[in-house]
Amino acid sequence: MAGHVEDKVMSNVKSCPAYSNMADESTDISNRKHLIFSVMYIDAQSGELRTEYVRDLEIPDGKAETIYKETKDLIETNLSIDNLVAFGSDGCNTMIGSKAGVVTRLKDIKSTLINIHCHNHSPGCKRQFEDIPLFKDVDDTLTHVFKYYHCSAVRTNNLEKIQKPFNETET
Structure with a gap:
């Protein structure tokens, strides 16, 4: 059932002119790392701004290389890099580091990409x-x-x- 829901969301995102990808990693109660993806896009039928959960992947570690590889794979396989306008994440070095962070590496592919720091992760x-x-x-x-x-x-x-x-x- 999850695959069907994911396919529907991906289809909706593909039909819009722009979308943003949001990613966060977490550790579950059994101490396994997970990478969670969501997308924000304008629904082509209703014109409403929508935020949809896309995928929860178990990953071997929370390193920038792993997160970048999975993010790039999700975008290239299911979405379009051309329509990606922003990437949202927490402010950790893994995500936004200036040398090898996920956002920095995504900007190598799409230089106009906007980085959005998640408000809920801010100290305030x-x-x-x-x-x-x-x-x-x-x-x-x-x-x-x-x-x-x-x-x-x-x-x-x-x-x-x-x-x-x-x-x-x-x-």
Whole structure:
């Protein structure tokens, strides 16, 4: 089903004159690296600006070379480099480094590419959330839950036991 949804999104993006690609890497609970792609484009039928999730790839590491290779492959295989106008990411050196960062290497292919730094990754974002009591409470709760499990192998093991029935599927 995911392939069908991805194909539909790719088809929509191909029919628009310009799009931006957004990428971020993350580590899941089992300590595996993932590279997540989204696109932003103007829907040809409705004229609305749309942001769509495209793909979540498990990758061996979070190095610039790996992220660049996967990003370039996604663009060249499924989209068009000609219509790519911007690339959004966090501000880490892997993504925006001036020598071998992903954006720098993409600009070697498309010199007019605009780099967009994700607002949610800026240091000021956390301070803004702290001004809203509900967000601060949620952030504090999630931080405490993380620390509770992260600092104890026994607790983590118990959590995995609780999760196991939810991961099993009937055949």
